[in-house]
Amino acid sequence: MMLVNYIASVILVVLGLYTIITKKNLIKIVLGMGIVDYGINLFIVSTGYNDGGTAPIYNMTELVSGAYFVDPVPQALTLTSIVIGACVDAMALSLVIKLYRQYKTVDASEIRRLRG
Amino acid sequence: MLKNAIAKSMSRSPWIYHVNTGSCNGCDIELVAVLTPRYDAERFGFKLSGTPRHADIVVISGPVTTQSKDRLVRTLAQVPEPKVVVTLGSCPQSGNVFKGSYSVEAPVEKFVHVDVAIAGCTPKPEAVIAGLYKAAEILQKKREAMTK
Amino acid sequence: MSYVHFPVIAVMTLFMGAFLTVVLGKHSRAVRSFLAIAASGIAFVLIAMLVKPVLIDGEIISYWMGNWNPVNGYAIGIGYEVDQLGMFFALLVVSTILLSAVYSLRYIERDSSQEFYYVLFLMLSGSVLGLVLTGDVFNMFIMIEIMTFTAVGLTAFRNTGFGSVEAAFKYLVIGSIGSSFTLFGIAILYGQCHTLNMAQLSAMLSGNHSPATLMAFALMFTGLAVKSYIVPFHTPAADAYTTAPSSISMVFSGMVNKAGVYGIIRLVYIIFRTMDIPAVQTLMVIFGAVTMFIGVTMALAQHDFKRLLAFHSISQIGYVITAVGLCTSLGLTGGLFHAMNHTLFKGLLFLCAGAVLRATGTTNLDQLGGLSKKMPATTVCFLIGAFSISGLPPFNGFASKWLVYQAAYDKAVTTGNFLYVFVTIVALIVSVMTLASFIKVTQAAFFGQLPERLKDVEEVPFLMQLPMWIMSALCVLSGVFYNFVDKYLLVPAVSAALGVSRYIDSMMGSGYAAEKCVTDIQASGVHFSYWNPMVWLALFVIVLCAACLCILTSKGSRGEILEGDGEDGKYATFFSGEKALPSHVGGSDLFWGFKTDWKGYFNIMEGLHSGVVNDYALYVVAAAAIVVVFTFMFMR
């Protein structure tokens, strides 16, 4: 059941890495970073899934031992991860703008003053 | 005691710095010949050094061309005291066959104090050794005069 | 107030300082300086107050946020766990923060938007401190992420200059790939164990590896390796250290890459407890050896002061990883000691580079020269740092490198494995090459002749010299009194790294480790053959004699020491009789024979460090793939 999700998440991560490695456009590289993030987010949220479980929303009186619900922790982790991913992408994009102003290009193979 | 030992070893280990001021190379070759097995000046502790800072005896050969005069004076200034200046061959003493040339400043005594002059064109190695030995003795005397 | 709250308060102080700086520090320089110094000072004091309970009394502080204690043996809440290993790194972190903050006061006074500098600086400090104190893997990931993007921000701080935005972007791309790998590993671990607490993970994972956890191990190892910049993940580090302000370069090499090293140690020794598997040892030792060799050879080829230092940072981390990867207590001691020393001497060297940059406006070695007459204090500090990093006795680098060699060769002879002999030889040779490249800096920047352009250079202000002097003093002291360092810092930290069950028990309740059949890692016994302190007596007597000799020969009738200025020929440099010309043997002119013999190697290396971010990402992914394959082949 979850196998599809896992495979999809791995495919997303691999696609993202492929984008980062092969695409010369900085914006595309940033998109690649985003795709990797989302692949992992999909993976995390999938790990918490319990087949047939309910949403983990209870008050203290309802919660009894043996209640069957999906694991809430991965959802919290995913939220955090999404926030962080968004921050990283925002930062990366702002750096791309700065880079474009300095180098007049967004081609990664021309932005290589620091080398050797 | 140390003072005496130092003064004594002054004459036992004189290091030579050789300045060629436009010589024909005859004297230079003779100077090197002095270090060969046949004459072996090293038995008296003579040694050629590569820089004036290490030198005790400065050997000047050549008629001191105008170009080399400044260089000679500057190099001599860089030699630490006590030092002895030796002229090798006739050129630095008199100008020899170059005398009267517009570009020759010889004799070298005009601007440098010379302690020993080895004459000849070129001087024999024996003469060179004798002159250098004399210079070593002067070196010791200078050192003794310094410490008095 | 009980000291168990101190770790959390220390971390919160730094974050709070960052917040207050945003709110209050915009207009007044005094306020933001005060906030930075106060926050880092308080953090320093709080951590220093933990030295007695943790390092001396041997207590492990466990602290559950919001008092969420484990229920039925499952840890749900976020826990802070301060053991001796974490404490050791925390001390490094807070000292670095404080010294860097003091240095920054004058160093960045000419820059604009200083409040952002302090905000990012304090957040970076808080995140690294949080990372070494936390007991929760996801919390660790968050701290790593905060660390990465504050570090990126600080790298791009002087964004008007050459290349800093470029370096920041590369750093961000590579760093986020690393973080993603770490997160992926953590997610797999959570899926397997349903917990995020390090102690509990350790209890569940030890000796109990399924393919999924092996995958998690490989991914987390790669992710943390990216954070500690070992080859081939080092490429953004070299750029970032070069272009960041020097006070930040010091922080990077002093604590940011130490955070990665800490993460690796925590990962292999505690969380997965895989260190007694020979394959893991081999993996780490090979990574370490390659790192130190490539780092140092690249450093030899550099023309920029800070870039050279950056490659040395990479190279020295190689020593740490190698030593830690040997899995002997001697090796662990050597590795941790070297990590500490690296913080000291590399921080010192970066501060010297910063002083040079501030005084002259450049760090290009081909444009510098003869600064020792204008900047004597910086020169002395630099020489101390350079001798320490090259491992000359009696400085601290020697003591730790010695331990590393001994540990490596000990491993070689006890296991009979030729790989470790090779590693020992590489380590010894790298040390000489380190010396060589610092001789290059010494000659090119501090000695030689002063270029006309730098005639009116001035020494840096006292407030910048102060951290430099403190670090120089620490370099010498920790080299001379290594016994104290060993007793109070290294022995507790090493036993904490090896004592897995103690770590688990103090977090999850005693008996938990025994219940899960976790045993401590067996590492061969410590045998130190430190050199005899009598040497120091000897040294002093001889220095005395030598000094006497000098006085004897310099006074009065014997030859005199003469000094002169002016254009008197006597005191001019000897130029074969010519008038002294400005001719300085710069950095790129040195080591000619060596460079010709190694031309092929240098060409390949230069090609590999191409500066294209795609290539760098490729190295990371390829190395990750290799680690994964290696893990599955040899760790099953």
Added chain:
Amino acid sequence: MDITGALYILFKILIFPGLLFAVVIGLFLAGLDRKLLARMQKRVGPPLRQPLFDFLKLLGKETIVPHAANKTVYLAAPVVGFTALIVLALFIPVFGYSTFSGNGDLIVILYLLTIPAVALIVGGSSSGSPYAGIGISREMVTMMSYELPLVVVLLTVARKVGGSALCFSLGDIVSWQAENGCLAFHPAMIPALLAMLLVIPAEVGTQPFDVAEAETEICEGPLIEYSGAPLAVFKLNTAVKMFIMTALFANLFFGGIETGYVALDAVIMVAICALVTFFSMTLIHAVTARLKIEHLFKFYWTVVAGLAALSLILVWVGL
């Protein structure tokens, strides 16, 4: 520590294995080297005391500090190098008799050996001369060259002596040889011995490997601006280094010849030192011309390191 103990240690430091002994034997070996070289070239040669004369003479000369130099570093460098060498002399036992028993650690020795070279480099660098700049570059490359074979030789000896235990102590190496015979007579160690013989001249800086101080090309390299007492100390350093390196060789390969009398031991050791001086320095000096720096590097990293590595492999497989 009581007074007699302190005096005894002081005696050790200042007189017997320490300062005086090292300096006297060093000067003797340097003189011997020059004398033997002269005899091999059919010259009379300088007297044996010649290095002493040179030293004393230099003490009597002016010490000029050029104005491009950094005075403190310039004057301190030779003294630092000398200090390191004397500490080193204390680490090297006269067979059974050593100052710090069992503590002559090979790695400490390796690192202390680099200090005089670093002192020379830093001193030369601080003089501000471009010739010195070239000189220090060459000195450093020389150092990188001989360090690899030296390291391999030391590790080989450690493995041979220690077996499957870590043994870096020179004291243990000597006592092992007392039981099992000199290492020089173990066939697997012969290549290492040859490598060590070739390392010594580079370490000391004698003729074919003296590229750093080539007086005919770069005017004595790092020493170019030195004169007077600091130069004297540098010359003394070279002499003492001769003793240190040959004594290290004697301990590594001919250790364990103990007669029970310290004086006799010392005489035997000096004799071995003299022999090693002849074979590794004088002989090579007399028959070869100065190398170029890149050839020197290649030579050490291929031929000499190869010899040492051969020995290491032989020892590793149990020969």
